[in-house]
Each structure stands twice: as C-alpha cells, then as structure tokens.
Amino acid sequence: MSARVSRRRLLGLGAAALGAGAVAAAGRPLADLLLQPGQPGRLLPSQTPLPGPYQVPLPIPPVLRPVRTDAVTDHYELTQRVVQLHILPDLPTSVWSYGGSFPGPTIVSRTGRRTVVRYRNELPQPVVVHLHGGHTPADSDGYPIDLILPAAGSPPSDDPMPGMPGMAQPHGDVARGERAYMYPMNQRAATLWYHDHRMGFTGPGVWRGLAGFHLVHDDEEDALPLPRGERDIPLMIVDRSFAADGSFRYPSLHAPGVTEPYRDGVLGDVILVNGAPWPTLNTKRARYRLRLLNASNARRYRLALDPPPAGGSGLVQIGSDGGLLTRPVYHDELEIAPAERFDVVVDFARYRPGTRVRLVNRLGSGTTTEVMRFDVSPATRTAPDDSGVPDRLSTVDRPDPHQATTTRTFVFHRDRQTGWTINGSLYRPGRVLARPRLGAVEVWRFITDFHHPIHLHLNHFGVVSRNSSSPGRYDSGWKDTVDLRPAEAVEVVTRFTDYPGTFLLHCHNLEHEDMAMMADFVTG
Numbered sequence: 001m002s003a004r005v006s007r008r009r010l011l012g013l014g015a016a017a018l019g020a021g022a023v024a025a026a027g028r029p030l031a032d033l034l035l036q037p038g039q040p041g042r043l044l045p046s047q048t049p050l051p052g053p054y055q056v057p058l059p060i061p062p063v064l065r066p067v068r069t070d071a072v073t074d075h076y077e078l079t080q081r082v083v084q085l086h087i088l089p090d091l092p093t094s095v096w097s098y099g100g101s102f103p104g105p106t107i108v109s110r111t112g113r114r115t116v117v118r119y120r121n122e123l124p125q126p127v128v129v130h131l132h133g134g135h136t137p138a139d140s141d142g143y144p145i146d147l148i149l150p151a152a153g154s155p156p157s158d159d160p161m162p163g164m165p166g167m168a169q170p171h172g173d174v175a176r177g178e179r180a181y182m183y184p185m186n187q188r189a190a191t192l193w194y195h196d197h198r199m200g201f202t203g204p205g206v207w208r209g210l211a212g213f214h215l216v217h218d219d220e221e222d223a224l225p226l227p228r229g230e231r232d233i234p235l236m237i238v239d240r241s242f243a244a245d246g247s248f249r250y251p252s253l254h255a256p257g258v259t260e261p262y263r264d265g266v267l268g269d270v271i272l273v274n275g276a277p278w279p280t281l282n283t284k285r286a287r288y289r290l291r292l293l294n295a296s297n298a299r300r301y302r303l304a305l306d307p308p309p310a311g312g313s314g315l316v317q318i319g320s321d322g323g324l325l326t327r328p329v330y331h332d333e334l335e336i337a338p339a340e341r342f343d344v345v346v347d348f349a350r351y352r353p354g355t356r357v358r359l360v361n362r363l364g365s366g367t368t369t370e371v372m373r374f375d376v377s378p379a380t381r382t383a384p385d386d387s388g389v390p391d392r393l394s395t396v397d398r399p400d401p402h403q404a405t406t407t408r409t410f411v412f413h414r415d416r417q418t419g420w421t422i423n424g425s426l427y428r429p430g431r432v433l434a435r436p437r438l439g440a441v442e443v444w445r446f447i448t449d450f451h452h453p454i455h456l457h458l459n460h461f462g463v464v465s466r467n468s469s470s471p472g473r474y475d476s477g478w479k480d481t482v483d484l485r486p487a488e489a490v491e492v493v494t495r496f497t498d499y500p501g502t503f504l505l506h507c508h509n510l511e512h513e514d515m516a517m518m519a520d521f522v523t524g
C-alpha cells in the first residue's frame, strides 16, 4: 500500500473494515507502526538527568473552595499563572498552572447545582478553558477562538493567534483578562477534567500544565458502598520531557502544531502521576477507588498491576468517561487513550502485608514502563473496610441505535501535504460538518487511518460497534472519548440534548488537534 491514501480509497477501506472486521495499517508503512507499537508519536528525550522511580509520595491535588455559594450556584475563581514547581529533585520547572498547582485544584460539583468558574489569565498567552465531559451550553464550552487574552499587567502576547492571521475575529467571543464559565451540571456523577482548548496551541498549553480534575457527585453514587474519602483518589497520568534548565521540553513552532518529526504526537520519557514522577502511595489493606485519567498529549497506556493479586482481575472497572457502569467489569489490563477515564476499584486486602504493587504500562519502553507504586501496609490485619462493589451499579439508558434518524460518517485522515483532516477538511471555525437536531438520536461512524482518540463535546455516547463487531472490552458505559487504532471503524450512538449552538468533534491527540483535526457541529 502506498504511503498516501486518497480519501476515496480510505472510505473504501473503512467500509471494508466495517464489513469484515479487518484491521490493517492504512496509509503508513508497516515498519513505522512496528517501531512504536501501540503508540502514536515519537519520543522527545529529556535533556536533564532524570530521577529514579518511587522516590516521592503521590500528591493529591487540593480541592478548590467556592468563593461564595447561593441557593442554586457555587461560584469559584481560578487564576492561570506561571509558577515554579519542584517536579525534579534538583531543578525547578516553570509550569503554566491553574491556581498555582499542577494538576490544577480539583473542582467538586453536585448534580443539579450550577457551578460558575471565573478564570483570570495572568499567563503570557491567550487561553481557552474546556470542561471535558461537561454537558455545557455553547458559550461556556470553550470554543477554541473564544479566547481569554492576558490580563492587563500580564506579559503581553504580540499576536493572539500566531500563524493564523485574522483568525480570532470576527468569529471568536474574545474576553480580556477574565471570563466566567457557567456549568449547569445537569449530568450524572462522573470524573470530568478541565484543560486548555486554545485554537492551534492546546498541545503546548496542556503540556505546560493546564489540566485539572472536576468531579461530579450525585445521590445515586452516594447510595452505593464504594470507597470514599481518602480512599477515593484521582490519578492524572501524563508523560513529559524536560529541557536542560528543568523546564518542560516541547517541539513548538511559532504557529499551530509541532516540528515535523513530532507530527504524529509528542511522547515524553517521564511519567508523572498528579504531577510527581513515578510516585508511591502507602495503602491500607482495603479497597480504593482510583479515578484514572490519561491527560497525556498523545501517549496510550496499557495499565496493569504488578504483581497481580492472586486470582487476577485486580482492576474492577466501575465507571467510564460518563460515570458509573451498569455493572462492574473485571480487568487484568486497561488500555487508556488520551482524555479517557477509567474508574476502578482495587482491593489491596487481596495482597500480603507489605507487598509493593507497581502500576505498570505494558505499552511503554524504558522509563515509561513504570507509572507508580502502591506500598501495601505491613499490618497483618486487614483494615476496617465497609466498602464494596455491588453487582448492580447504575442504569445506562443509552438510546437504541435502531431509532437513529441520521447516520453520519467522519473519516480521520492525515493529509501529508496539509495536516490532520476530518472528511478531507482541516479545521476552520465556522465550517460546519454536521447539523444534528436537538432531541434526535444519531449514529456517528468514525473511520481512522492512524491512532485517534476521538472526542465529542456536549453529549456522552455509547459505543455500538467496533469494526462491525461487538464493542471492545474498554468501550463500556457512557463515553466522550473513544480510542480508535489504525484503520478501525467505530459506531457510536447519542442523543444531542438541551443546548443549541456550535460544538466540537475532534481528535484528542493534542498534536493532531492543533494541526486541525477538529470539526464544528451545530445543534438546533
């Protein structure tokens, strides 16, 4: 197969994949894929000595306190600013932070209570904030040219849209200094996250630190005996590389995207969990709920516990991107693509006292095979633990795909001349690829040439099929991001609800996203 595949050819190939369940490496020499098995991208080596693994404790991001609350709304404020953090033992790292920490502070919402977050931008560049997984009106969803320009007194940016002359106007709703985002939170309990979404520069923004958790709780989840409190732990997993001066290294251009060798995706050689390199957590011999988030730009992980507990199935999945599953799913390994969340319960009482349990990455090599370590208490008695994982967790009443009024096909394809495209188009604000009607059930079919974690704004979806066969083992529950490997075809079903306006469908490999693998859809 030639290195370049025409769109027509690709559509035909996608149809074949749908028909026969065939999986082949479209558009890329097979050798390329073999060089980076399971990985979209190229390793960017650090230029400073790296710390060894398992030398620092796992940090837990602080929970943000509201500045005020009223009968229906919790109000928060967060300032984005540059801080020096100690990630490496000897050198400080300059971080673009939400509120001075990386990850940013965790925002905690209650279903049905409105959350308003006022962001102030004291960074040297414009920003945009997106609540990933939020069911959010268009004007608060973080449309990529709805910029918050740096506040007065902050170092000015010479051009709000470098490399994209005239792009921010007239389409964008541009604010200076501050902007309030309103989240109705008419959605179920789930692990969401917020991050930068600036047109053309999301990759460097998130890489420098612009990401945090946003958890939603509800009565249904509260009624379950799941581990809670200090045994309910969010884990933000990212890969990063460091320059000789301790700063985050990234192959930026002065325009959207990255230098040529990294166009498939930027991979780092240091794994950070909650901002710390290969940390450790002392655990009781009890159940823990671990909210796994892959906030990496491009890296995929296959996570496993090493050693596994006797009898296996140590990772008990209770939730996905959009909250609780119907019933638990038992895993030995979890494949997690950028932006995906897996909510799992691990019972450390299944281990002997004092066991050191590594969370490893079976898609990694060298330093990226290790993620973090759980040091199980040496106490011979198990800890008091009244938590459990019920066989029935929740109801996932996703729409019947047979009731879909419309089926749309989106082909995700690299055009070697221009960039990363959807249905042959590079992203341009205002170019609309779909106009779903609010309330209607639609089936959307995604077809890929390469690894693409595909993310839909506004509504969660259910995976209906993968290569014309059943959904995969990691496709359970409500999703907002689905991992497609090269030359796969996935069908998802959703019902678009509540909010008319312009929303986004895009690849969540942030290098692909910045190089225009994004599309507008308009609900109405």
Ligand SMILES: [Cu+2]
Pocket (backbone or CB within 6 Å): 420, 451, 452, 453, 507, 508, 509, 512, 513, 517
């Ligand atoms: Cu992609």
